[in-house]
Amino acid sequence: MTSEATIAIPLYLKPWLFFKRWVLSTNHKDIGTLYLLFSLLMFLVGGIFALLIRAELFRPGARIIDPELFNQMTTMHGLVMIFGAVMPALVGLANWMIPLMIGAPDMAMPRMNNLSFWITPLAFIILLSTLIMPGSAPNFGWTFYAPLSTTYGPPSTDYMIFAIHLLGISSILGAINIIATILNMRAPGMTLMKMPLFCWTWLITAFLLIGVMPVLAGTVTMMLMDRHFGTSFFNAAGGGDPLLFQHLFWFFGHPEVYIIILPGFGVISQVIPTFSRKKLFGYSFMVYATCAIAILSYFVWVHHMFVTGVPLAAQLFTMYMTMIIAVPTGVKVFNWVTTMFKGAMTFETPMLFAIAFVFLFTIGGLSGVMLSMVPADFQYQDTYFVVAHFHYVLVPGAVFAIISGIYYWLPKWTGHMYNETLGKIHFWLSVISVNVTFFPMHFLGLAGMPRRIPDYALQFANFNAIASLGAFVFGISQLLFVYIIFRSIRKGKPATAQVWEGAEGLEWTVPSPAPHHTFAVPPSLYENGITPPLHAKGVDAEGGGGI
């Protein structure tokens, strides 16, 4: 137990110590906190952009913001939420929890970890500053297709390209760090198949990241070259092809959406067993299914391009492969449900978000299967049906998983139990409003409402109004979440080390709040009730031995 000695620190030293602790941090817990706080801020910023969109779409013929600004809002909402809210939040959870879960003292490369974090706010200062630059901010959708973004894009597009380069570097370095940590620094006796599933999903996600982020970097480099160096990668006039952009982007883009969901799956796999007081059902199958999803994700990028005139053979192959991804995903859903079966369940806030995730992510997954059918997709493509699908898998999917993880681990981080009543209020407000917001969008899409339009035909008015109301309730509910978090940092019932009755794992063996440095000496899995005695099967004493 490392209690910090209270000594009088001279006033002139305090700013330096603050700078040293936070700006120069090499501590995985502090860097995790930085990522999480940054992602929370970006979530609110992206949320404001979304509310501007929903305000404009509340009534047909409304003119709250100009169409030009509307296009910038749709673009920036997507970029901020994906790259600024969801990805950093998941990396924050990884930084905090992976070393604790595997019994490591810190990440493999703590200084690179610091670099990875600080690149991210820098990138977003650059990206968000495009909103106040002369000429518009990027206004061509978060998918920045060429030649709209290259030939016809505003000057700020180059800043967006720079920001994406920076974010790519941050993600790649972070992924490398995570892989090195997980492969090399597990406590003795923790074989890969004994690792918590959150670590497994992050290990697989990290491999996806180093596989596809460089392709995105190459793509935006090609954009930059087309814009300024006289090349014509995507310009037909010079012999290039706009469709090449789509192939390159979506080769990154499809694995990217699995990158943002797989760690969320990992969180759910930690939360549900805890509150069911029952071990995760089918651990091996959960690992294999996650691997299968990751590998398959490399082959299905064409399903974002079904209407572009790709040959029938490509459409068929992609359709079948996309449908196949539903199988391992279904395995995971069934295993979560089976974990709960005959478990002794209680419904604290993390569990509520996790159960809502299972149900609502499945709905999003089902609309995904609908989209995978080529002839049906001809109708759905570029309509609100697609918007409904990805918001279901992202909001009650990824975001709920993140929120569940935050409620789950907050007592470990802060040492205080958050206010359970407020947490439940946050949950019910969120889950009801998220459905009010996004479910009508399925019907809007089926009825023919296109995406990315600042105004719409009259027949879409009612459901748009409903969706906008839901969006505002959802947005305001997240302010309650912010309050709950900050209150729990300051006060609340002191948390025990174990925190939750059904919680198992090395992270629950350290005190709450977790001391600044943990596992300076690798823990004994046997003494912590995780494994049988070490010498039974000739496992070597070095960390990371055996698979």
Place this chain on the structure above:
Amino acid sequence: MTNQTQKNRKTLIILILITIGMFGFGFALVPFYNLLCKNLGINGKTSNIIEVNKDPVDMNRVITVQFTATSNANLPWDFYPMTKEIKVHPGENEKIAYYAKNNSNHTMTVQAIPSVTPGLAAKYLKKTECFCFTQQTFRAGEGREMPLLFHLDKSLPKDIKILTLSYTMFDAEKFKKASTNKTQGKIN
């Protein structure tokens, strides 16, 4: 250096190499894409190669070939096919012309990019002479007919009875090549 640091360093180097490899892979996808599209003939583009016709004419099939034209991004040009539609036999040499006129007040260089519908028919449309093989430079106000000599390969799939050849004219000022066609008023 401790054993732990050594292992971490080894992992770091391998992963950085994979990252650099994937970056290179992204760029390699560009020629790879062009190669696949050209060889599988799946992007609806006709090839730039001059094809000499050695096939006998297949009198049993009649294919309708239609022609359309577009000026990209409101180029100040007239650009249209002089023949909108013809009926051909596979293997038979055909000649039609497109008309193009530079209505602006300065010399412009353009490139016509072909596209065939249905896409799979593209590789059976063989051209002996086409204005799309080269960039075309027109002086201000200059207009001329541009010939197109082609034949349909006899192995065109039986279920294709009609195909459309579309040209889009792009401003190639930024991508000027050395060998643009500068002959004036070439009418065959």
